[in-house]
Amino acid sequence: MLQLWELCANEGYVLFENKALKASEKGILTSDKLQEFFQDIISESYTSQVESQLDLISHGEKDYQELFGSFWEKFEPRVEEAFEKMVEVAIEKMGTKCPRCDNDLVYRFGKYGKFIGCSTFPKCRYISSLNPFNLGFCPQCIEGEKVIKVNRRNQKFIACRNYPECDFVESYEQSKDETEKTTLE
Ligand SMILES: [Zn+2]
Numbered sequence: 576m577l578q579l580w581e582l583c584a585n586e587g588y589v590l591f592e593n594k595a596l597k598a599s600e601k602g603i604l605t606s607d608k609l610q611e612f613f614q615d616i617i618s619e620s621y622t623s624q625v626e627s628q629l630d631l632i633s634h635g636e637k638d639y640q641e642l643f644g645s646f647w648e649k650f651e652p653r654v655e656e657a658f659e660k661m662v663e664v665a666i667e668k669m670g671t672k673c674p675r676c677d678n679d680l681v682y683r684f685g686k687y688g689k690f691i692g693c694s695t696f697p698k699c700r701y702i703s704s705l706n707p708f709n710l711g712f713c714p715q716c717i718e719g720e721k722v723i724k725v726n727r728r729n730q731k732f733i734a735c736r737n738y739p740e741c742d743f744v745e746s747y748e749q750s751k752d753e754t755e756k757t758t759l760e
């Protein structure tokens with residue numbers, strides 16, 4: 576079975592940064608929205624209260640139907656209200672079309688700030704940086720930008736900004752060739 580954090584990582588709610596978990600833009604936004612509509616359910620005091628109630632049930636001192644019944648009574652109208660009132664966050668369109676699939680390009684937010692992506696993601700994984708000196712994105716983890724690094728022998732090579740979480744590397748020459756190829760197309 577998947578651990579809860581693995582599930583959150585798979586869905587893009589958290590990211591790994593320096594071997595630590597960090598909330599992604601999507602995670603923060605989701606949490607804000609849930610807080611807005613389910614404030615009294617998503618709280619530490621509520622969770623600990625439920626935990627002690629569950630303890631009572633496991634000791635046969637409380638009826639589980641009673642607990643779930645009272646939870647549901649409270650929860651159901653909240654869900655209905657959220658469906659009705661939760662506003663979808665507008666995605667900012669760039670006004671240009673994706674060079675790969677001709678759908679709209681939109682601004683997205685990642686670990687390193689704003690970037691350009693295809694509106695049909697994950698169907699089309701086209702991304703582009705707003706940084707004119709950008710070398711493109713890492714083909715391995717998709718999210719990190721390629722950066723130039725220097726090894727101990729003072730040779731340049733290309734690595735992923737997500738290193739050490741992502742171990743992508745390529746030679747500096749190879750990367751330069753590819754950049755030239757793409758501009759010639
Ligand atoms: Zn596209």
Ligand SMILES: [Zn+2]
Pocket residue numbers: 713714715716717718719735736737741742743
């Ligand atoms: Zn990478």
